[in-house]
Amino acid sequence: MDLLKEAKIALRLEKHEEAISLWRYEGEYAFYNVKEPFRAEHPDQPVDENKFVWLSSDGEVLGHVSYGPDGQIPTEEGYSYSDSYLDVGLGLRPELCGQGLGTEYVAKCLRFARERYGRSRFRLSVAAFNQRAVKVYQKAGFSIRQEVTNSFFHNKFYIMTVSVADS
Numbered sequence: 001m002d003l004l005k006e007a008k009i010a011l012r013l014e015k016h017e018e019a020i021s022l023w024r025y026e027g028e029y030a031f032y033n034v035k036e037p038f039r040a041e042h043p044d045q046p047v048d049e050n051k052f053v054w055l056s057s058d059g060e061v062l063g064h065v066s067y068g069p070d071g072q073i074p075t076e077e078g079y080s081y082s083d084s085y086l087d088v089g090l091g092l093r094p095e096l097c098g099q100g101l102g103t104e105y106v107a108k109c110l111r112f113a114r115e116r117y118g119r120s121r122f123r124l125s126v127a128a129f130n131q132r133a134v135k136v137y138q139k140a141g142f143s144i145r146q147e148v149t150n151s152f153f154h155n156k157f158y159i160m161t162v163s164v165a166d167s
């Protein structure tokens with residue numbers, strides 16, 4: 001599908017944050033729905049220097065990605081997030097999920113991170129119930145390193161890591 005091939009990454013602005021907060025996932029994936037939608041007071045103001053969106057050619061938000069502590073979760077076990085990995089948090093617009101775009105999307109996010117941050121080791125935290133995402137991350141080369149309990153939601157998460165070779 002050409003949708004992701006043509007997508008451009010951009011710094012996440014308040015207007016993008018507002019659009020993302022209105023996304024609605026179905027079924028068990030409703031876990032990811034934002035309870036209180038974000039309201040952009042300054043639509044063209046960046047949200048954070050480490051948060052980005054992938055935009056279609058007409059400016060629609062296709063997905064989001066963040067790098068650094070935003071990709072970490074609080075754990076009941078006190079999991080220690082070492083600096084040897086760059087944490088990644090990402091998501092696709094609900095209607096794009098389950099369309100076979102995940103592996104390509106993860107690869108784009110990791111390529112961008114390598115270019116911007118010069119890192120080759122990445123870590124993410126994913127809800128254990130989300131087997132659709134777990135399978136995508138495994139196809140992208142991630143391995144489950146540890147199962148933890150999210151201390152806010154009290155559900156199981158997997159900590160997954162990957163090292164990306166120079167290309």
